[in-house]
Amino acid sequence: MTKVRMELGDRSYDIVIRPGVLDSMKPHMREARKCLVVADRNVAARYLDKVTARLTESGAVPFTHILAPGEKHKTFAAVEGICRAAAQAGLERKSLIVGLGGGVTGDLAGFAAAIYMRGIGFLQIPTSLLAMVDSSVGGKTGADLPEGKNLIGAFYQPEMVIIDPNVLNTLPVGEKRNGLAEIIKYGVIMDYTFFADLEASKANVTPDVIAHCCRLKAEVVSADETEQGRRAILNYGHTFGHAIELLSGFKLSHGEGVAIGMGMAAAMSTRNNLWNKEEEKRQNDLLLTAGLPFRVGGFKPEDILAAMYHDKKKAHGKLTLVLPVEIGRVELFKDFSDEEILKAIRSCCD
Numbered sequence: 197m198t199k200v201r202m203e204l205g206d207r208s209y210d211i212v213i214r215p216g217v218l219d220s221m222k223p224h225m226r227e228a229r230k231c232l233v234v235a236d237r238n239v240a241a242r243y244l245d246k247v248t249a250r251l252t253e254s255g256a257v258p259f260t261h262i263l264a265p266g267e268k269h270k271t272f273a274a275v276e277g278i279c280r281a282a283a284q285a286g287l288e289r290k291s292l293i294v295g296l297g298g299g300v301t302g303d304l305a306g307f308a309a310a311i312y313m314r315g316i317g318f319l320q321i322p323t324s325l326l327a328m329v330d331s332s333v334g335g336k337t338g339a340d341l342p343e344g345k346n347l348i349g350a351f352y353q354p355e356m357v358i359i360d361p362n363v364l365n366t367l368p369v370g371e372k373r374n375g376l377a378e379i380i381k382y383g384v385i386m387d388y389t390f391f392a393d394l395e396a397s398k399a400n401v402t403p404d405v406i407a408h409c410c411r412l413k414a415e416v417v418s419a420d421e422t423e424q425g426r427r428a429i430l431n432y433g434h435t436f437g438h439a440i441e442l443l444s445g446f447k448l449s450h451g452e453g454v455a456i457g458m459g460m461a462a463a464m465s466t467r468n469n470l471w472n473k474e475e476e477k478r479q480n481d482l483l484l485t486a487g488l489p490f491r492v493g494g495f496k497p498e499d500i501l502a503a504m505y506h507d508k509k510k511a512h513g514k515l516t517l518v519l520p521v522e523i524g525r526v527e528l529f530k531d532f533s534d535e536e537i538l539k540a541i542r543s544c545c546d
């Protein structure tokens with residue numbers, strides 16, 4: 197078993213990673229603690245019984261709430277549905293909401309936990325690769341509005357995160373790639389050795405790889421929980437990537453968008469001598485090994501730039517870009533002209 201500690205003062209918690217943990221865990225529960233386990237239909241069909249059985253063995257009293265799967269159901273109405281289920285089950289301040297599933301479920305369940313009775317206990321059991329290495333760690337919770345993704349939410353940390361890598365056996369391949377884009381991202385932004393290990397293993401995902409990503413994210417989050425500065429490095433590839441996801445009408449997945457965005461950011465670094473061509477090639481080769489694209493066809497570069505300006509992460513009308521300066525290190529740049537950004541985008545468009 198691997199334990200990664202998220203250090204956040206009196207809100208610190210453990211991230212536990214162990215294959216098979218869902219068959220054996222006994223999370224310590226105050227006597228007869230009420231829990232609402234939230235899962236989408238796909239995950240519930242496979243893992244809900246197991247989790248409620250473990251909770252019952254731990255002395256808890258579990259209730260369940262099933263969500264419709266998919267980003268289009270990541271709505272305020274879904275959050276209300278969770279809160280109402282909590283109220284109907286009689287959950288009170290000391291009770292617990294359990295998010296069992298991918299990032300959509302975790303974000304919704306966490307947001308409900310943050311606002312139900314002004315905040316109750318929250319436990320994350322991520323089941324997608326992306327949720328294991330990214331969304332379940334760090335306390336960002338929320339939902340989408342018709343006006344844009346993740347426009348509402350709260351920073352709300354769980355009491356614990358429990359990861360069973362065995363559940364990845366049932367995860368569709370396309371979903372696995374979304375997680376891989378974030379895994380490669382960690383290597384490029386902050387850990388050369390990890391990047392080189394991924395190259396050597398041909399991007400093989402092991403429990404150690406998952407644990408290491410949690411460790412890296414925990415390090416960034418504990419230094420800057422609410423994204424005043426350093427946490428922004430996690431957006432590497434995302435400003436370009438979100439724009440491309442949006443323009444494709446979400447036909448391109450988040451992982452594909454981020455990978456193409458990493459391709460564009462890398463090209464920008466090479467063009468401006470922030471790093472060298474060989475480093476750009478190493479990043480792109482690893483993306484390719486993981487089955488991810490780093491170029492895109494069918495879009496006008498000008499439209500991609502315009503969509504980037506719609507991203508909520510722009511500061512004072514200027515785009516802040518996270519660009520690599522070597523494999524394992526990125527910096528934030530605010531002063532590139534639109535023309536320069538456009539040139540980099542163009543060089544990655546077919």
Ligand SMILES: NC(=O)c1ccc[n+]([C@@H]2O[C@H](COP(=O)([O-])OP(=O)(O)OC[C@H]3O[C@@H](n4cnc5c(N)ncnc54)[C@H](O)[C@@H]3O)[C@@H](O)[C@H]2O)c1
Binds near residue numbers: 239
């Ligand atoms: N909070 C954060 O810091 C943060 C970070 C990154 C992304 N996110 C959010 O995460 C969401 C994306 O998460 P996601 O990619 O996990 O999407 P998701 O939750 O929609 O899960 C993807 C699909 O895989 C299925 N699934 C999950 N685990 C499975 C398993 N073990 N076996 C079979 N099927 C399984 C789900 O039912 C779903 O259909 C987005 O809404 C994004 O905004 C949040």
Ligand SMILES: [Zn+2]
Binds near residue numbers: 378434450454
């Ligand atoms: Zn992402």
